[in-house]
């Protein structure tokens with residue numbers, strides 16, 4: 548039986564055509580016109596004034612956090628249940644990551660979680676949309692206004708998703724996207740920074756390109772990075788964006804199909820399909836094993852692999868990362884929802900190309916493993 552990978556990109560639109568154009572014209576670096584076009588389309592999609600294409604989502608976060616110019620040692624509140632890139636960006640900017648737990652149903656942070664972690668040193672909130680359902684951003688923005696805090700929105704998993712009728716990527720002071728191969732819109736590797744603030748945009752633009760001094764190339768008052776996106780990536784991005792609606796719809800169909808296939812299955816908790824402010828776009832389809840199931844996510848993943856099905860574990864909490872423990876961060880704290888999700892959560896295949904039979908095979912395999920456990 549053939550292996551069903553957890554994710555495969557769909558590249559059968561105009562990707563090839565636009566790539567050939569880059570090669571035939573010789574425009575392959577970040578100076579090419581596809582980069583500009585991709586930026587304009589992302590700005591349009593998120594209704595932002597400025598969009599800056601970068602080399603990947605982690606770099607987008609690094610630059611976005613630095614661009615806020617927060618005082619050294621300021622605290623930034625973020626979920627523990629997220630990718631390392633979020634906390635790493637905060638640490639690399641000379642700031643202090645302060646993590647909070649998340650909601651057991653939506654797997655996202657709420658304004659209540661954040662409020663309890665605010666101190667006089669808090670400078671910003673990093674709101675991360677998790678697995679296809681957004682943070683309630685209206686509440687987060689109201690909280691930020693109340694305390695005079697900045698917001699960095701990590702919308703890497705939320706392209707095409709709306710929160711209360713507004714596109715993800717349009718919230719807060721600065722937003723970040725990733726176009727890694729498993730994201731809904733991909734350039735292989737790539738990222739984007741979005742903002743409405745001209746001075747943040749200028750800072751990001753400088754940080755992205757080695758901080759050359761304005762009008763004085765090869766002179767530097769500050770250290771930036773080479774975080775530029777190449778024209779080949781941007782060309783793929785333009786072709787992918789043309790199909791965003793179709794991709795989003797297909798993901799939602801896959802989510803609905805799994806919801807149906809798993810609806811009477813005891814032992815697994817499914818993703819929250821909708822909240823009062825958003826409908827899940829099912830960037831990934833997560834399963835959380837109930838406590839009475841006598842196996843953890845790792846064991847379920849191994850059993851599925853034996854049946855030819857690819858999976859990925861959920862995030863491992865930021866506060867449990869050895870790298871931060873070694874720095875003396877997050878000592879003797881516990882965030883039980885994040886810890887439980889990490890140990891009992893996994894996600895199953897949801898490539899856009901998967902058909903009904905493959906989804907059924909995935910669901911049947913999970914059911915069989917649960918029945919035999």
Ligand SMILES: *Cc1c(COP(=O)(O)O)cnc(C)c1O
Pocket residue numbers: 603604605606629630632633675676701703704725726727736737738
């Ligand atoms: C994928 C992802 C990133 C990192 O993006 P890369 O392009 O892989 O560096 C950051 N944050 C979240 C929430 C992500 O899912």
